[in-house]
Amino acid sequence: MMFAVVCIALSLSLLYWWTNKARCKSLGESLQHHRRLPPGPDGLPVIGSILHMVWNRPVYRWVHRLLEEMNTDILCLRFGAVHVVVVTSPEIAREVLRKNDAVFASRPVSFTSESFSLGYKGVTMSPYGEQWKKMRRVLTREILSPSMERLFQRRREEEADHLIRFVYSRCSSGSGAPAANDDGGLVNIxxxxxHFCANTIRTLMFGRRHLGSGDEPILSSFAGPEEEAHLxxxxxxxxxVFNFTISDYIPAWIGLDIDGQNKVVKGVMKTLNRLHDPIIQGRIHEWSAGLVGRSGGDDDDDNDNRDQTSTCCRDFLDVLVSLRDSEGLPLLSPDEIRAATVEIQAASIDNPSNALEWVLAEMMNRPEVMQKAISELDRVVGKERLxxxxxxxxxxxxxxxxxxxxxLHPYHAFNLPxxxxEDTTLSGYLVxxxxxxxxxxxxxxxxTDTWDAPLEFRPERHMAPDVLLAEPDLRFVSFSTGRRGCPGMSLGSTVTxxxxxxxxxxxxxxxxxGLVHPIQLKESATDLALAEPLCLKPQPRLPEHIYPST
Incomplete structure (x- = not known):
């Protein structure tokens, strides 16, 4: 099978090469400067290192091995006609995301990103251009603004109460018998x-955490079948997204779907559309029929008017649907609304939940860190309220x-590409x-040039009078920066x-x-998540009346 794939790859690569003369010419001009490119493997004619990419999964581990073997902070790989440059030092990262931010403001096109963004109607995946600018303005000014964060604070607090209520239901009763469960009161962190992150963003987006047609999910499960499918x-x-798929670099191969990714993406989008579309279509009908408040004009300079408009909105979806242009027409098309709902929700779950699982796993192995954090909570908050x-x-x-x-534990090995x-330079090399x-x-x-003992979990290294989750010097990445930076940094920090x-x-x-201590802090074979889900046993540490009633 692999031999057949290789033969197809070689033959189709040659065909792709000869039928794209203009692109070949551009590549040839770049290859005249080959010695100025960052270091990297030579690769095969035409296809470059695509076969290595196929054989070395997960690809990020192969790429980082190359960086280590070549002892470099910048690496250049060639996949088909595309150069892929990887940077690993804060200095070069600042060149990319600050000094040359305007040059690197676009995104690649691919089957997955096009599907994800419903034809590049959103922000995250869209190439640089007017559509991206329009949707970026909508997100930053209308959805993720400080006023909107304040407006929906109560909704977030309700989800935080629901979290406490669920975990409290898993705790053992006073007699020592597990309450409402048969697994000894363990919690899968x-x-x-x-599900907390997913529930929170669904509530903010749609005004509801529950997507099914029946009753709310029972307390002991925290989520029903539709919520499980959605997550x-x-x-x-x-x-x-940008998972080193062959067709990402040779678009002519998209229809072949050699690695099966396109089929998976189609299935995922079918699920999301099934769950989202009835809610979105119903909301569009409500606003068009005048069943809810209407916005005024779309005056970018009228902050007071925008705040007044937001107060009649129940959730993010209301804001997206209610926006009007200068002529009083809907500012966003249905597909732009659909794309925004997918992107906002997809960006809200992975990093916060992964960080929480890893930090608790590390703290279970470092009781003194756990105690220091608890002491801070008791000093700042006390034990008479949450x-x-x-x-x-x-x-x-x-x-x-x-x-x-x-x-120490990012969920993704790389930022989005x-x-x-235009031609530019990084660390003196041609890009x-x-x-x-x-x-x-x-x-x-x-x-190791930036951090002392980088593989050790040491929160003290970050202590300052005012600690922020963002890292402006790019010594690590929590929320990306620059034109493509995360517009939801404040909301993401709060939820986390x-x-x-x-x-x-x-x-x-x-x-x-019966679990052997310490916890094995081992990464999964396929990604950077903890290899096995962290399961711990909770017990209440506050007076009983503090916990939300069940």
Whole structure:
């Protein structure tokens, strides 16, 4: 089978090469400067290192092995006619995301990104241009603005209460018997963290955490079948975006779907459309029929008018549907609304939930770190109420713990790729127009030139009078920066911290009976998540009346 794939690859590559003369000419001009390209393997004629990419899965591990073997902070790979440049030092990362930010402001086109964004109607996947600018303005000014974050604070607090309520239901009763479960009162931290993030963003987006047609999910399960399907679809889609697929570099091969990725992506989008479309279509009908409040004009300079408009909106979807242009017509098309709902939700789950699982796993092996964090909570919040969003600015040690989890345990090995819109240089090397540039989250956070003992979990290294989860100097990546930076940094920080602080403040966590200590901090064979879901046993640590009633 592999031999057949290789033969097809070679023959189709040659055909692709000869039928794209203009592109070949451009590549040939770049190859005249071959000695100025960053170091990297030579690769085969025409197809470059595509076969190595196919044989070495997961690809990010192969790429980082090459970086180590070649002892370089910048690497150039060629897949077909595309140069892929990988950078691993903060200095070069700042060149990409600051000094040359305007040059690297675009994204590659691919089957997955086009499907994800419903034909590049959104922000995250769209190439640089007017459509991207339009949707970026909508997100930053209308959805993820400080006023909107304040407006929907109560909805987030309700989800944080629901989190506490669910974990409390898993705790043993006073007699020692497990309550409402038959697994000894264990909590799957990954399950809880991912569903908390998914519930929160669904509530903000649609005004509801529940997507099914029946009753709300029962307390003991935290999520029903439709919520499970929704979460799985979002995480699968995030995992497949720019996943080193052959057709990402040789678009003529998209229809062949040699690695089966296109089939998976189609299935995921079918699930998301099935769950999202009835809600979106119903909301569009409500607004067009005048069943809810209408916005005024779309005056970008009229902040007061925008705030007044937002108060009649129940959730993010209302805002997207209600926006009007200068002529009073809908500002966004149905597909633009659909793309925005997918992108906002997909960006809200993976990093917070992964950081929470890793930080608790590290803290279980470092009891002194756990105790220091709990002492801070007791000092700042006390034991007569639950921690709230307003407490976060004073929880510097907890924020340092999350920063350390972001540094040491990123969910993704690379940032989403940036595309060079013209020939430029990085660290003195040529980066030809059309190159894909990847910033290594993994290597930035574990760089021995930047961090002392980089593989050790040390929250103290981040302590300061005012700790932020963002990292402006790009010594690691928590939220990306620049034109393609994360517009939801404030919301993402709040959700992450409330998840962490509520679980640590409300409960004492212990190892499952019979589990050998310490916890094995081993990464999965296929990605950077913990190899096995973290399961811990909670016990309430606050007075009984503090916990939300069930």
């Amino acid at each position: 990954r399950y809880v963290a991912q 799985s679809a979002l995480l699968t889609l995030v995992g497949y 921690v709230q969003e307003s407490d976060i600015p004073r929880l510097n040690y907890l924020k340092s713990c999350i920063r350390e989890a972001f540094r 940036h595309v060079a819109m 030809p127009k059309g190159s894909h540039v990847l910033v290594s989250r993994l290597e930035l956070g574990r760089n 911290m409330m998840l962490f602080a509520r679980l640590l403040h409300g409960f004492t966590w212990s190892m499952p009976p």
